[in-house]
Amino acid sequence: MLKLVAEVASAPNTRARTHSTGHFGVLPSEYATPLALALTEVVTNAVEHGLAGTDGTVTIDAVRTDEKLHVSVRDTGHGLKDGRIGQGLGTQIIRTLIQGELGGSIDWQGSEGKGTEVTIDIPMRWLKK
DSSP: OOOOOOOOOOOTTOEEEEEEEEOOOOOOHHHHHHHHHHHHHHHHHIIIIISTTSEEEEEEEEEEOSSEEEEEEEEOSSOOGGGOOOOSHHHHHHHIIIIIITOOEEEEEEOTTSOEEEEEEEEGGGSOO
């Protein structure tokens, strides 16, 4: 069973509060592991880049239906400069885990000064019930 623990390292002069809602349900390890790795990277990016040098919140919401697992990670930070996501290694790792390993989709939304929201959808057909 995947249980997300909201503990993150923070950048200097950054205070990150976390909040989570919903449930992931029981996932087999071959799906829980890549999902946990991807979410760790998303939350770390939110703290290190989105909230750098400020106080803010990172919220993780999970909703599981018969069709899909929907996860949203929102921060109240700086947002995406010019509305664009980075092209760094972390972003590539996240895409590989979600799209390649889990057959899901991932989307980044945000604008400068208004925080960022990352949404992940994983079809349940890829998951054993």
